[in-house]
Amino acid sequence: MTDIGYIHHEEHMRSSDLISDIVIGMSDGLTVPFALAAGLSGAVASSSLVVTAGIAEIVAGSIAMGLGGYLAGRTEADHYESERRREIAEVESVPEREKAEVREVFAGMGISPALQTAIADELAKDKVKWVDFMMKYELGLDEPDPNRATKSALTIGLSYVFGGLIPLSPYLLVSHPHEALLYSCIVTLICLFVFGYFKSQVTGQPPVSGAFKVMFIGALAASAAFGVARLFG
């Protein structure tokens, strides 16, 4: 792979980070507030209560998921930095042990001992390359984007809010919760289908069956919440 190939590959990874964050946020945002609202529709007499609960859930869920995404990103970046510092120190202080670790990586690939040694000796000539190698192939760590944590938090949080407002909107317009539930089901199941279709395309899955799966999860969660809330309400 040429340098340009690497850069393109990296950009591809970054844009799929964004898409994966949108998918994470939207998929729960469409499903959980939809099911909560459906559940409450079977237990309360007024849409305004469903709206209050739904909005509380969207706020709670978007903060929990968004900040959760932020902390996960920060943890990943901190972990990478601390492991890198350790590898740099080890390459200086115990080079023979580190060379043995390089040979172990290639032994795991099924490479013969003679070639393992040749590769380890060659890598040891350039300490930057050597540390890069240890990070990626011994520890399996890719260098994280420094802004990933903040972007991830915002993307997941906003996608959750956007997704959550779709199933809730009928309850804002229709005062009787059973009637609002009907519209909410129609609108949300269509959106889940469309969302599932694009999500499957992005992740390289058969889009139509993926769309049905995503819609099925939403419908099941909503039916179960409706049944259980009726039992307890």
Place this chain on the structure above:
Amino acid sequence: MTDIGYIHHEEHMRSSDLISDIVIGMSDGLTVPFALAAGLSGAVASSSLVVTAGIAEIVAGSIAMGLGGYLAGRTEADHYESERRREIAEVESVPEREKAEVREVFAGMGISPALQTAIADELAKDKVKWVDFMMKYELGLDEPDPNRATKSALTIGLSYVFGGLIPLSPYLLVSHPHEALLYSCIVTLICLFVFGYFKSQVTGQPPVSGAFKVMFIGALAASAAFGVARLFG
């Protein structure tokens, strides 16, 4: 690494899959139902309505997250199988292009062209090793556990239910929601702290600051939900 070393490594990965599923489920389960219940406490007059909404949320959230985990696991397994079939076919039909791809992987590690060729020729002698290599190092895919999807769904779903019942329990025992909220805050913030402490230990982060972070997300989500629900309620 010896064969035994590899097996141990694999087992280590599997047990951390389990822990990571528990962390995923518990962390949202403790936070979102807690914040939803807190939000509703500021807007409604009776604890029983908070319980109904909370239980509907737990059912919705556990199904959405559990089935989401199941589908993610199944997708991963399907993706691995289809990529493996493609690699097996390519090793048979276009071996020279596949050898060039092996060389590219090693070029990316900073290995010299002479050694790249030596390695590619050696790997090409054993087609199983060759395909294993392409799967892991060209595509970055590890063979998934065939039962992972089902285990993952159950673990995430049950952890969500278990986590969600903690903040909700005071509302079952105390009829006035403001009073129940006080107990719910005390119990849940303690649980979030303890959970954050263990989660940080497992992921190799400083446990005390990790515990405060997890507790902070919960407190922020609950305060925001309380404020917003009051505004709309």
